[in-house]
Amino acid sequence: MVMSKNKLQKTVAVVGTDAVAEAMRQINPDVVAAYPITPQTAIVETFAQMVADGQVHTHYVPVESEHSAMSAAIGAAAAGARVMTATASQGLALMWELLYIASGLRLPIIMPNVNRALSAPINIHCDHGDSMGARDSGWIQLFSENAQEAYDNTLQAVRIAEHKDVLLPVMVLLDGFIISHAVDRMELLDDATAKQFVGTYKPDVSLLDAARPVTYGAFDGLYGYYFEFKRQQEEAMRRALEVIREVGREFGAISGRPYGLFESVGLEDAEFVIVALGSAAGTIRSEVECLRDNGMPIGMIKLRVFRPFPAAELVAALAGKKAVAVFDRSDTFAGNMGGPVFIELRSALYETAEKPIMVNYIYGLGGRDLSVDLVNKACNELAWIAQSGQVKQRVNYLGLKE
Amino acid sequence: MATSIREMSKKPEILTGGHRLCAGCGASIAVRQVLMGAPDGVHLVVANPTGCLEVSTTIYPYTSWNCSYIHCAFENAASTMSGVEAAFKSLQRQGKIKEDFRFVVFGGDGGTYDIGFQALSGALERGHRMVYVCYNNEAYMNTGIQRSGATVLGTWTTTSPYGENSFGKTQNRKDMTAIAAAHNIPYVAQASISHWRDLVRKAEKAFAVDGPSFINVLSPCHRGWRYPMEQTVEVAKLAVQTCIWPLYEVEDGKWHITVKVRDKKPVEEYLKTQGRFAHLLKEKKYAEALPLIQEYVDQEWEKLRFLSGEQE
Amino acid sequence: MSKNTLDITDIKNWDWRKHPRGAVIQEPGTAKQFKTGGWRSARPLWDKGKCTQCLLCFMFCPDSAIKTKDEKIASFDYDFCKGCGICAYECPRDAITMVDEAEARRRDEIKEGGA
Structure with a gap:
């Protein structure tokens, strides 16, 4: 370990699961309820050891399923505790109904989800089908490109979730194996700075407030104010955009790594742009930079925040571009509509006067490798589309054996 | 222990009137009696899985609970309460909570025997300090009388109807109380709203143990069982007297029958009071279920006597 | 227990x-504001x-409609009693009788009118 430029941080080489576990140690949640699942397992193992070693004051609940993990997280959060869990793939799927309950009860639970393909056929490798399926569950979703971002996002998630204007659960996404199990160089905040950043959680209502008993999870089926509560949730999601930016700026001030809603390369002069999220952004960035050096007017956007969807900001960033290629690591099976990021970005751009041509590249399902050559192929196709104004195929499967 | 009814009459009412359970419901009687066993001076958190009790007592903006309460989903009351209890332990250890709390789940037989079975087993195994009470009305009543794992053989429900090929439910119920006991938790009991003194005493014991406890309370439902609503307590009493619902406890692994039944009545005395069994008594072709029910009752009763050391 | 303070009279609007x-109900026991006595078709009359x-x-x-005071039955709370008749059925002394609710109301009105 060597000291980094910022004297309060140290540079380490760790796998992504350790990066997340370190963030959890520094957050020191009151309660963690979790169930192991590949490729998340190392997070809960490492954290369980931290509990056993007394490094945290967390009460760790080793539940018998992910369903119970999220249920216990909900109970603990309603009881006023700062709560975390972690999962992946089938585990997230098993939590399904509880995801909606966590957000509906407005409980600021933090959950790293190590992205893994959903069965069937069973597959343990990365794609985004698990968390993309949860995109309408009312959770904030932050995607990470590498271990550093997984760590940084986890710390910021606490501040975002617990912000009084938000009070929504947050999912931190990191790609299975590619991030979770690969050794990466990253910087860790010192404990005191991290603890000061996350602060302490003071809930305004709690089951354990002896002076004011409360009823959580009331039945709304007779008089029907459900609609009003859902509108409140949407409002919180809208407010979250500004909170995420504010927290990202503050995190930048203590770490030297400011965060926004997305990052970009070459947007100032790019004529066409690739939009992607997750670890693929690294591969795409390196190819985009290489092609730019060779004179291609290409740019890229790495989307960090998928929920709330920063539509207005993306529209502004893409104004005047001739063509946009969206990379999706999951499919919607909607019948040639493309992946979720494509569908949403395309919808966001609908109102703009000069719409860019849009194409979709679905890649990497079930862990299929995204090589530089494949990215290069897509970049060249995009260049041709921008120049010719023609689209041969709207939705493309990149890396599929055909 | 305050098992005198006079003492209990002085306790604060945790479940207020104004709930929307049916007139003559056994569930709220079970809740009231169990909560009379809660120690004085502690604060309570109650959890419900989805069910009659939940939908009737927490209709927004009205709550019948004078204590803290949480409903999460149908199959997870025990795991939800695991989280509440874990939060309490964590915050108490950190000095953030000074008051003493107890945690009580009231789940129907659907949320306990069937859909909530895994979450309950996990919570019992992990040893959370919670009193888990099954208010058992032997079918899914909230959705309108469908069979459950607690439904007695021969019972008519909307999903175990009798007809040309069936006399009603064709399987015996599972023994959930024994299954809870198999978790080797400190306290397990089977009780009935008719035997209030027995039930309150069991609740007191359940609240007192430092770990999980489970009480399976027979809580008749006149809508689903088809008897006049004023007979809710009477029908429960007959279940005990016929030994189809024996009252016992398993304390630190020791089985003990708490209400002795000297002259066990034939189970028909119980069956004939309820419309859900009427077809068995009215029509010959369904009568084959009757000896099966009596055999099951006899066999389970003898097993219980054996486990309790009352039989060679 | 805290007193009810949540004003929900206009909640529909x-x-x-x-x-x-x-949807967290931030106050205990608000159901006290919902009277279920109107469900009743029979009324228990208590012969002290x-x-x-x-x-x-x-x-x-x-x-929870039978109120006690000093370890004794004090009153029947007709705001919440749904008239199930369990009390009358279980009373070992026949001190509670169920009467027709409509009839009981008529008698109440006559009494009030006469007073």
Whole structure:
């Protein structure tokens, strides 16, 4: 370990699961309820050891399923505790109904989800089908490109979730194996700075407030104010955009790594742009930079925040571009509509006067490798589309054996 | 222990009137009696899985609970309460909570025997300090009388109807109380709203143990069982007297029958009071279920006597 | 227990912003404001003279509608009593009788009118 430029941080080489576990140690949640699942397992193992070693004051609940993990997280959060869990793939799927309950009860639970393909056929490798399926569950979703971002996002998630204007659960996404199990160089905040950043959680209502008993999870089926509560949730999601930016700026001030809603390369002069999220952004960035050096007017956007969807900001960033290629690591099976990021970005751009041509590249399902050559192929196709104004195929499967 | 009814009459009412359970419901009687066993001076958190009790007592903006309460989903009351209890332990250890709390789940037989079975087993195994009470009305009543794992053989429900090929439910119920006991938790009991003194005493014991406890309370439902609503307590009493619902406890692994039944009545005395069994008594072709029910009752009763050391 | 303070009289017209976050009812026992006595088709009448104060009716009431004071039955709370008749059925002294609710109301009115 060597000291980094910022004297309060140290540079380490760790796998992504350790990066997340370190963030959890520094957050020191009151309660963690979790169930192991590949490729998340190392997070809960490492954290369980931290509990056993007394490094945290967390009460760790080793539940018998992910369903119970999220249920216990909900109970603990309603009881006023700062709560975390972690999962992946089938585990997230098993939590399904509880995801909606966590957000509906407005409980600021933090959950790293190590992205893994959903069965069937069973597959343990990365794609985004698990968390993309949860995109309408009312959770904030932050995607990470590498271990550093997984760590940084986890710390910021606490501040975002617990912000009084938000009070929504947050999912931190990191790609299975590619991030979770690969050794990466990253910087860790010192404990005191991290603890000061996350602060302490003071809930305004709690089951354990002896002076004011409360009823959580009331039945709304007779008089029907459900609609009003859902509108409140949407409002919180809208407010979250500004909170995420504010927290990202503050995190930048203590770490030297400011965060926004997305990052970009070459947007100032790019004529066409690739939009992607997750670890693929690294591969795409390196190819985009290489092609730019060779004179291609290409740019890229790495989307960090998928929920709330920063539509207005993306529209502004893409104004005047001739063509946009969206990379999706999951499919919607909607019948040639493309992946979720494509569908949403395309919808966001609908109102703009000069719409860019849009194409979709679905890649990497079930862990299929995204090589530089494949990215290069897509970049060249995009260049041709921008120049010719023609689209041969709207939705493309990149890396599929055909 | 305050098992005198006079003492209990002085306790604060945790479940207020104004709930929307049916007139003559056994569930709220079970809740009231169990909560009379809660120690004085502690604060309570109650959890419900989805069910009659939940939908009737927490209709927004009205709550019948004078204590803290949480409903999460149908199959997870025990795991939800695991989280509440874990939060309490964590915050108490950190000095953030000074008051003493107890945690009580009231789940129907659907949320306990069937859909909530895994979450309950996990919570019992992990040893959370919670009193888990099954208010058992032997079918899914909230959705309108469908069979459950607690439904007695021969019972008519909307999903175990009798007809040309069936006399009603064709399987015996599972023994959930024994299954809870198999978790080797400190306290397990089977009780009935008719035997209030027995039930309150069991609740007191359940609240007192430092770990999980489970009480399976027979809580008749006149809508689903088809008897006049004023007979809710009477029908429960007959279940005990016929030994189809024996009252016992398993304390630190020791089985003990708490209400002795000297002259066990034939189970028909119980069956004939309820419309859900009427077809068995009215029509010959369904009568084959009757000896099966009596055999099951006899066999389970003898097993219980054996486990309790009352039989060679 | 804290007193009810939540004013929900106009809740049906509340703007969506006014409801408590997450539908959390931030006050205990608000159901006291919802009277279920109107469900009743039969009314339990308590004969204090016959009553031996065994309190069984209190123990078996599903609606917490039988009020006690100083270890004795004090009153029947007709705001919440749904008229199930369990109290009358279980009373060992026949000190509680169920009467037709409509008839009982008519008699109440006559009494009030005459007073």
